[in-house]
Amino acid sequence: MKLLFRWYGEKDPVTLKKIRQIPCVTGVVTAVYGVPAGEIWPEKSILALKRAAEAEGLTFEVVESIPVHEDIKLGAQGRDKYISAFCENVRRVARAGVRCVTYNFMPVFDWLRTDLNHMNADGSSSLSFSQSDLDALDPSALRLPGWDESYAPDELKALLDAYREMSREKLFGNLVYFLEKVIPVCDETNVALGVHPDDPPWKVLGIPRVVSTEEDIDRIFDAVPSKNNGLTLCTGSLGSSPEGDIARMAAKYASQGRVPFAHLRNVSHPDGGKTFRETAHPSPCGSLDMAKIVLSLVKNGFDGYVRPDHGRKIWDEEARPGYGLYDRALGAAYINGLFEMAKKTTGGRP
Ligand code: DNO
Numbered sequence: 001m002k003l004l005f006r007w008y009g010e011k012d013p014v015t016l017k018k019i020r021q022i023p024c025v026t027g028v029v030t031a032v033y034g035v036p037a038g039e040i041w042p043e044k045s046i047l048a049l050k051r052a053a054e055a056e057g058l059t060f061e062v063v064e065s066i067p068v069h070e071d072i073k074l075g076a077q078g079r080d081k082y083i084s085a086f087c088e089n090v091r092r093v094a095r096a097g098v099r100c101v102t103y104n105f106m107p108v109f110d111w112l113r114t115d116l117n118h119m120n121a122d123g124s125s126s127l128s129f130s131q132s133d134l135d136a137l138d139p140s141a142l143r144l145p146g147w148d149e150s151y152a153p154d155e156l157k158a159l160l161d162a163y164r165e166m167s168r169e170k171l172f173g174n175l176v177y178f179l180e181k182v183i184p185v186c187d188e189t190n191v192a193l194g195v196h197p198d199d200p201p202w203k204v205l206g207i208p209r210v211v212s213t214e215e216d217i218d219r220i221f222d223a224v225p226s227k228n229n230g231l232t233l234c235t236g237s238l239g240s241s242p243e244g245d246i247a248r249m250a251a252k253y254a255s256q257g258r259v260p261f262a263h264l265r266n267v268s269h270p271d272g273g274k275t276f277r278e279t280a281h282p283s284p285c286g287s288l289d290m291a292k293i294v295l296s297l298v299k300n301g302f303d304g305y306v307r308p309d310h311g312r313k314i315w316d317e318e319a320r321p322g323y324g325l326y327d328r329a330l331g332a333a334y335i336n337g338l339f340e341m342a343k344k345t346t347g348g349r350p
Helices: 043-055 070-074 079-095 131-135 153-164 168-189 214-223 246-255 290-299 326-345
Strands: 002-006 027-030 059-064 100-104 115-119 125-130 192-196 229-234 261-264 275-278 305-308
Touching (some): 002 059, 002 326, 027 305, 043 079, 070 153, 079 100, 079 168, 168 192, 168 229, 214 229, 214 246, 290 326
Parallel strands (some): 002 027, 002 305, 027 059, 059 100, 192 229, 229 261, 261 305
Antiparallel strands (some): 115 125, 125 275
């Protein structure tokens, strides 16, 4: 296991100098920001990330994310050009030493929350989601700091309309079309591609989603069997639905060698339905049994990259939603402890 931390580049107030002081964190997860989806990343920008990380003694082996242009998800005429650009980005990051690339196939939105400052009893605040609050919102006004992509209102409306007419089957076909072109490049360059699950893992705003459930994930692997067609096991996203058994999924996909990367965080379900709150990472703070999930990974041969995921806002930190330093650093220390214990008790190396 290699413990990493997400870093948003030179403008991130959570600097590399701070990240390197978190015990056992050996590298960063980052991306070239500021280049629109579908365009090729300048080689010098990729190398600048690598040099900056290495100057602080950190590695840069995981990209999160190479964005997937909407024309690819829509199956629009111009998609081949954007798929070629994605492939070229995989080649370029591979040349810089990257071994794992994360992406998502959520139409229009990346992760979605309805409250970025849910106040907890202890004075901290968390990101949270309530389906009924979302249903009451005007979708054209949706904007969330934290996404890598934002749209003008007209553009957003046109996109939402296009997806509302699309079936799940069509979206799934567009994902397979994309993977059939990208996975051979991953095989050639020895890069594991890890799809990020939909967050939340159900249909929102009338648009289809195809990476929400265990059945969806199985289908994606069956369609393109190479081991480089993998999963970014995001416990918080998959666990947003109280139905998923995340420890079982972790065991199953780790044993298949399909988990190059794991996002570990906890979540709670205040009403048992489509409402969830992000909590501190430890098991007693939320609904997920984090120790069991880590044990399932370790017992099943997981040897990939891990990062703590969204943190709460604590200790008066001013932070990008979910990506402050303090609570994520507490998460990193906790995750490291779980892995150390899991490895020792299963006879693996710490
Ligand atoms: C949220 C992240 C996601 C993730 C993308 C991957 O904080 O986990 O934004 O990076 O979905 O493409």
